[in-house]
Amino acid sequence: MIVLRTPGDISLRLHPRALAVGLTCALLTLAVGVLALGSGDYPMSAADVLRTLAGDGTPAEEFIVHELRLPRLATAIAVGAALALAGAVFQTLVRNPLGSPDLLGFTQGAATGALVVVVVGGTSTMLSGAAAVSGFATGLLVYVIAWRRGVHGYRLVLAGIGVAAILTGINGWLLTRAPLMDAARAVLWLTGSLDGRGWIHALPVLIALALLGPVVLAGAGPALRLMEMGDDSANALGVPVERLRLALLGAAVLLVSLASAAAGPVNFVALTAPHLARRLTRAPGPNLLPSALLGALLLVVADEIAQRAVPGHQLPVGVVTGLIGGGYLIWLLAAERRAGRL
Amino acid sequence: MRSRLRGSAMTLAYERRTISRELTVEIPDRSFTVVIGPNACGKSTLLRALSRLLQPSTGAVLLDGADIHRRPAREIAKTLGLLPQSSIAPDGIGVAELVSRGRYPHQGLLRQWSREDEAVVAESMAATGVTDLADRPVAELSGGQRQRVWLAMALAQQTPLLLLDEPTTYLDIAHQIEIMDLCARLHEEEGRTLVAVLHDLNQAARYATHLIAMRDGQVVATGPPQTVVTAALVEEVFGLPCRVIDDPETGTPLVVPAARRRTPIGVTT
Structure with a gap:
């Protein structure tokens, strides 16, 4: 623990290990990002990429970097960070390490909106919008169902699982109603993919992160840490528990909905990143910022693998995050069992 | 009265x-x-x-x-402070870290850990006799020790x-x-x-x-x-x-x- 103090009664607490983890993730994301901007059908060296980013590239390079590759990279960073931040918030709020948006039904809700557009027919912008709106509406629905003089963690989980089951059924039915071509497109979207993503996909998530991120991190972070100790303890310490929970759920559901709208319901990032962050920082608490940075790194790396793993064929990024995330969880189980903790 | x-x-x-x-x-x-x-x-x-x-x-x-x-x-x-009947010690948290959470109502965005916070936490741990446990994980303590740690946290709230x-x-x-x-x-x-x-x-x-x-x-x-x-x-x-x-x-x-x-x-x- 490092404490910085200034004469003006300002004092800041820093956790050196968490700081190191966050910084490393940010730097690695940038490095892999530059690599990603340079790779593809038109390969560019890192130097060329940096020159182009500085505004000194040829028109061809400018087009490839700014119009084709940078939006996709920005979408990956924004979606990864948004999912991981929301995942860390959910896990703390429901006091359950499995409290991810998949478990709570929000991703299924976003998918329902998207599938309705697929069946009815509409543009990809409409699909994104519908996903965002229905994801958020599902969040509200789960909250209302779980509410009984306040919302407790386990009630939220049960309500979420119920809603998720119903929506999974509806989604399956919608898929069977869609024309074959559209159904194939919908399945790709449902897996989570960053193919052909442009600024129109990246911007809503980036804006939401820029607005909600600081509020969640600085405004609610310390209070969220207290909520891990139970509602009564947090209340006794002066946290307005119920109001804060509603506000944080709203913010996290909004982030997940917008992320799903941009890239589809990408698997496992929201679940894995906060776990991994906690393991790396070895700090108790929700580890919000390290989780978000790690989420961005995870998705950027996963997308790079998705594009390059099978030559001449792009995988949807959701396949890769599923493999990485699921593999990590199984490894974690084995490691914990060896250590005798499970 | x-x-x-x-x-x-x-x-x-x-x-x-x-x-x-x-x-x-x-x-x-x-x-x-x-x-x-x-x-x-x-x-x-x-x-x-x-x-x-x-x-x-x-x-x-x-x-x-x-x-x-x-x-x-x-x-x-x-x-007004409260020691609830049951509280959950977050995973992996240490004694001093837990007690220091009692300072929350006195802290702010730019006042995260003042000298006063530090002094009050040390005092609270001394008053409840948990100073020697400062670096131990709460999960490893006995029931009596744990209750003293929670009490120390409530005291730190002053x-x-x-x-x-x-x-x-x-x-x-x-x-x-x-x-x-x-x-x-x-x-x-x-x-x-x-x-x-x-x-x-x-x-x-x-x-x-x-x-x-x-x-x-x-x-x-x-x-x-x-x-x-x-x-x-x-x-x-x-x-x-x-x-x-x-x-x-x-x-x-x-x-x-x-x-x-x-x-x-x-x-x-």
């Missing part, structure tokens, strides 16, 4: 179940008040109301004359009023006495007002300066243990025939339950 904390004409209810009607209590300043009564008499509910965890459906809890539900939670938390919800549950007799002695010391030496819910009548009579006896959601008697704890009252409140004698150690009332009248073996009545 002055009271910073009082509940006035409160109706306390969960969902459809009403626990108390028109309940009025006053907590004398600088007292060690203990609430006693049989199971389900509403004593824990009263403490939840006083600590802002349960909002009365009518009436109000007043702190320094103002309704505690109309003031910012954080402001109340600087005056509130003149501290509520304790059954602080000795789950502890063996030695650790119960240890926690109660600690509370008595905090009350005497630091002049804090303490309010505890206790199950053990004899401990209540020994440590309290003021008793509130409850039954069926209502206050039956209040006052110093010497006047409240009588054989008649114990029979009325708990339905337990008993004798009350002087505690040979402290001179406070000691409740001795009446012996069961034995039926000789083999005789049916």
Whole structure:
């Protein structure tokens, strides 16, 4: 623990290990990002990429970097960070390490909106919008169902699982109603993919992160840490528990909905990143910022693998995050069992 | 008798179940008040109301004359602290880190860890005798040690009023006495007002300066243990025939339950 103090009664607490983890993730994301901007059908060296980013590239390079590759990279960073931040918030709020948006039904809700557009027919912008709106509406629905003089963690989980089951059924039915071509497109979207993503996909998530991120991190972070100790303890310490929970759920559901709208319901990032962050920082608490940075790194790396793993064929990024995330969880189980903790 | 904390004409209810009607209590300043009564008499509910965890459906809890539900939670938390019956120690947290969380109401975005915070946390750990455990993970502690750590966290909040919800549950007799002695010391030496819910009548009579006896959601008697704890009252409140004698150690009332009248073996009545 490092404490910085200034004469003006300002004092800041820093956790050196968490700081190191966050910084490393940010730097690695940038490095892999530059690599990603340079790779593809038109390969560019890192130097060329940096020159182009500085505004000194040829028109061809400018087009490839700014119009084709940078939006996709920005979408990956924004979606990864948004999912991981929301995942860390959910896990703390429901006091359950499995409290991810998949478990709570929000991703299924976003998918329902998207599938309705697929069946009815509409543009990809409409699909994104519908996903965002229905994801958020599902969040509200789960909250209302779980509410009984306040919302407790386990009630939220049960309500979420119920809603998720119903929506999974509806989604399956919608898929069977869609024309074959559209159904194939919908399945790709449902897996989570960053193919052909442009600024129109990246911007809503980036804006939401820029607005909600600081509020969640600085405004609610310390209070969220207290909520891990139970509602009564947090209340006794002066946290307005119920109001804060509603506000944080709203913010996290909004982030997940917008992320799903941009890239589809990408698997496992929201679940894995906060776990991994906690393991790396070895700090108790929700580890919000390290989780978000790690989420961005995870998705950027996963997308790079998705594009390059099978030559001449792009995988949807959701396949890769599923493999990485699921593999990590199984490894974690084995490691914990060896250590005798499970 | 002055009271910073009082509940006035409160109706306390969960969902459809009403626990108390028109309940009025006053907590004398600088007292060690203990609430006693049989199971389900509403004593824990009263403490939840006083600590802002349960909002009365009518009436109000007043702190320094103002309704505690109309003031910012954080402001109340600087005056009124609570040791809840059950708290969850976050995974992997250390003792000093947990105690330091008690400083939350005094901290801010740019005031995350002042010298005062540091000094108060050290003092609180010394007062509860957990200084040597500072770097140990809370999960590895015994029940008695853990309860002292939670108490240290509540102390670090530096509130003149501290509520304790059954602080000795789950502890063996030695650790119960240890926690109660600690509370008595905090009350005497630091002049804090303490309010505890206790199950053990004899401990209540020994440590309290003021008793509130409850039954069926209502206050039956209040006052110093010497006047409240009588054989008649114990029979009325708990339905337990008993004798009350002087505690040979402290001179406070000691409740001795009446012996069961034995039926000789083999005789049916």
